[in-house]
Amino acid sequence: MNAPLAVEAVGLERNYSSGHATVAALAGVTLGIQRGEFVAVMGPSGSGKSTLLNIVAGLERPTGGTIRVDGEDLATLNEEALARHRSKRVGMVFQAFNLLPRFRVVENVALPLAFSGVPTAERLQRARAMLDRLGMTARADHRSNELSGGELQRAAIARALIGDPAILLADEPTGNLDSANGAALLALFEELHTQGQTVLLVTHDAQIASHAGRTIRMRDGRVVDE
């Protein structure tokens, strides 16, 4: 038996009801992502690509179909278990960085480990090691308002990787970066991929998607092209 897929979605649906109208953000998505793959999900805004990513991240629950991440059926998890899923199985990178401004960079990176019960000294040590790996050693003790956009996103990636996730999720990670920083970030994703990290990246930009090994195109909540 092969190792489970990193992501396996079958007939995935997500409906939003606003008033009387029901909007289908995902209208039956079936896809599989192998371990070690670098996959880009591309589509215009409203195509459901972010919803797909949020469901994989365990931030949102589907209204139909099944989703397995690293072999785990997310539908069977309660809120507490879903929180553990977010801290252990996936690492999430956002367009808006979402670092906590009152913490130092190293503390931000270490934060997910705090929620999984790793002692302070150990998690700070691991956070520094991760920042070293991403070339952020000099910035470890700064606060987030002292960092450039590119550095913020590197710190966010360090935080996403700190729990050694099965899959790294990124939602328009270069959206708030200039082209030079964006390119450097994509190079980082490629580098992580060559080191064996599974990456799922969501973007509306074909240029960015071209860095991935495989591109999944979405429109109106459906996969239109692989």
Next chain:
Amino acid sequence: MRPGDLLAMSLGNYGRARLRSGLTTAGVAIGTALVVLLIALATGAEDNVRRSIFSIGDLRLVTVQPFQPGANGLSAVPRTITDDTVAKLKGVAHVDGVYRQFDAPLGMVVEGGDDATIRPQGIEPGAPIDRGDLLAGRHLEAGDRAVAVIPGNIARLVAPNVGAAIGKTVTMRVYSVKIVGVFDEQASQTSFRIPIDDALLAGAENRGLTPDGIRETTGYSGLAVEADDSINVADIVKAVQELGFSSFSLKQVVEQIDQGFGVFKGILAGIGGVALLVAAIGIANTMVMSVLERTREIGIMKAVGASPRDIRALFLAEAAYVGVFGGILGLALGLAGGQIIDRVIRQLNPRTNPAAIFVVGPDLALGALALALGVALLAGFLPARRAMRMSALSALRYE
């Protein structure tokens, strides 16, 4: 999440909005201080009253009175206390001793040029009334006749000082008695303690009876029944009532006073509690603001793996800090306030009773801290639950 991390992180949150946290904490402190002050005042008053009662006598004593409570509780029906009564009471469980008393119908002492109205009490040696309060001489002993133990104020009329009064003779109407002891007049300024046989004899001669006759017809003036322990007093009181006599015991008075003070304290605590309630509303308001202000942070924490329980615990711990700091501050304020008020009262009225006006025992101190913490946790509960139930995704989108 580890408890240490949780406490450290929420302490950081508490310290971040310093002014707001400080004001909320001050509210709790004032409420706690008020509760502490009011209960300390009531405790001080209760201690004072209890001390006065304990100085009156022994809690193990039940006094049997020569009458029966009337059916409607107002009129008393006379009853004769005889040797039969004494024998029956001696047989009651937990009774350590029964001491007879006969008040002699003698009135005056004429000595040293002054008249004093006195009340000669015929008692048995070792009677509870005649214990441990001597200024000079000795208590009554078995076999004593024509002697008396007298109060200090009268001894000083008889002789220049209480010591010199020992051995002197005083005359009660026609009976001369030798002073063998002087007791502290705090117990009574008018009673003479004399052997019960002398008192019975005087009573008998007054009525033209024999001592045995007076024992049967008039009966004793009262009995002092001593329990082996004050907790058994209620049983003895019941036995006395079953024999058809009225009884009195300090223990019952103390119990009634305790009950009264319990109500009094409850009312005062309630008044202080209103202040704490206002503080609780303040905490709830602060926490709601805190949750709202940190919506995005809650979203981020949830996105990186904080469980709903972690989030709830973080906010509850923050509320707990308000309670603990407010409680400690309030306790200190209450203690200091009590000291200051105490001093001011004594300045204004130097003749104030020397006993402490405010009494804060360890139970009140710990109770006040626990109350402040409890109120804070209750007030923080709903905001914390709100934070816990917040959707991570919508919290992340919150601006």
